[in-house]
Amino acid sequence: MEKGDVIAFAEKIVRLDSDACGEIVHSLMLARALSKVVRGLDKLARDDDHRDLAQQALKNLGFN
DSSP, X not given: OOHHHHHHHHHHHXXXXXXXXXXXHHHHHHHHHHHHHHHHXXXXXXXXXXXXXXXXXXXXXXXX
C-alpha cells in the first residue's frame, strides 16, 4: 500500500470500536488464508496425478 492509502486506512480505523477492528483483522486473515489455499490448488492443478481434484476444488470455490 502507498503511504497515503495507509494514512487514510489508519484514520478510519482509529474511529472504530474494538469489535469492528476485530472483524477487520479476522477478514484480512481469512483473505490471506484463502489466497494461500488458491495458490496451492493452482499449483496442484499442474500435477498430473491430482489435476482433476484441484480443478474441481477451484471450481467449487468459484475460481476457474
